[in-house]
Amino acid sequence: MQKILFVGAGSMAEALIHGWVEQKVIPSQNIYITNRSNHERLVKLNESYSVNILEDNAFISEMDLIILATKPKDIFHAMERIQPFISPNTAVLSVLAGIPINTIEEGIGKRPIARVMPNTSATIGMSASGIAFNAQVDDYQKVLYLQLLKAIGIVIEVEEDKLHAVTALSGSGPAYLYYLMEAWEAVGAEFGLTKEIVRELMVQTIAGSAAMLQSGNEEPNVLRRKVTSPGGTTEAGIHALESNRFNEAIYACVKSAEARSRELANGQ
Numbered sequence: 230m231q232k233i234l235f236v237g238a239g240s241m242a243e244a245l246i247h248g249w250v251e252q253k254v255i256p257s258q259n260i261y262i263t264n265r266s267n268h269e270r271l272v273k274l275n276e277s278y279s280v281n282i283l284e285d286n287a288f289i290s291e292m293d294l295i296i297l298a299t300k301p302k303d304i305f306h307a308m309e310r311i312q313p314f315i316s317p318n319t320a321v322l323s324v325l326a327g328i329p330i331n332t333i334e335e336g337i338g339k340r341p342i343a344r345v346m347p348n349t350s351a352t353i354g355m356s357a358s359g360i361a362f363n364a365q366v367d368d369y370q371k372v373l374y375l376q377l378l379k380a381i382g383i384v385i386e387v388e389e390d391k392l393h394a395v396t397a398l399s400g401s402g403p404a405y406l407y408y409l410m411e412a413w414e415a416v417g418a419e420f421g422l423t424k425e426i427v428r429e430l431m432v433q434t435i436a437g438s439a440a441m442l443q444s445g446n447e448e449p450n451v452l453r454r455k456v457t458s459p460g461g462t463t464e465a466g467i468h469a470l471e472s473n474r475f476n477e478a479i480y481a482c483v484k485s486a487e488a489r490s491r492e493l494a495n496g497q
């Protein structure tokens with residue numbers, strides 16, 4: 230990829246830029262960024278990553294790849310802006326939650342489009358991304374898209390409709406875990422442990438549990454049982470989770486996120 234333009238330079242754009250620049254996948258001088266109005270943000274990203282600020286819409290025609298990274302509600306305005314300038318050869322990668330590929334085709338024409346759902350761990354090369362392609366993406370382009378995503382973590386191709394579920398699980402997933410960590414830190418503080426100690430224990434516990442699952446072939450319920458001594462502390466903790474409807478809360482969480490993604494697809 231020679232020139233890449235981010236249309237929308239917010240949190241997700243920064244995570245991708247950070248990951249790609251750090252992993253040396255795309256030189257920062259090949260990356261361009263634009264926003265609707267927040268120029269200060271563009272200057273900050275320029276200072277942090279030496280990426281270019283798009284100064285003139287006419288330059289859009291020179292882009293090899295455009296990454297759509299506005300909020301879903303802002304995409305229609307963004308597409309109106311780029312449509313007059315975008316070249317027929319320019320490929321597109323969208324990270325927008327919910328927005329279907331055919332909405333993008335309607336806005337900026339049929340061209341190779343990948344719809345991707347990454348997460349913010351792209352910043353450190355640890356994203357878990359889902360991807361779907363339109364029919365215009367040939368095998369060679371598929372490899373290029375996948376290479377880009379693999380550079381910032383793992384990527385799994387799914388049917389486009391399944392991206393709603395991917396969004397609810399791994400796109401939003403980091404926030405659920407950070408929420409859990411916030412609660413963990415708060416309760417740790419009640420026991421008089423310093424924030425630093427709780428943080429260190431918690432991060433290693435989560436990383437260790439994920440690594441156990443990744444490296445072995447045991448199911449989560451088997452690993453859980455190995456921790457849970459009859460009549461012991463874990464059992465007491467799990468009972469409390471059950472009586473506070475932990476499973477129901479998780480189901481409701483993921484189902485609400487999936488449903489919201491489908492609403493976004495319908496412009497709601």
Ligand SMILES: NC(=O)C1=CN([C@@H]2O[C@H](COP(=O)(O)OP(=O)(O)OC[C@H]3O[C@@H](n4cnc5c(N)ncnc54)[C@H](OP(=O)(O)O)[C@@H]3O)[C@@H](O)[C@H]2O)C=CC1
Pocket residue numbers: 236237238239240241242263264265266267268270298299300301303306307308310324325326327346347348349400401
């Ligand atoms: N954050 C996350 O964890 C993830 C986000 N996503 C998806 O990524 C997308 C961006 O999310 P996020 O980065 O969090 O959002 P942010 O609000 O942080 O960033 C959105 C950016 O889009 C810009 N923008 C708005 N309208 C236009 C326009 N017409 N033309 C150009 N730029 C415009 C905004 O600039 P200005 O301030 O000037 O309006 C802003 O910088 C969303 O669609 C989201 O669904 C996907 C996976 C994970």
Ligand SMILES: O=C(O)[C@@H]1CCC=N1
Pocket residue numbers: 326396400401
């Ligand atoms: O909250 C959102 O809508 C976006 C999509 C996935 C993560 N953040």
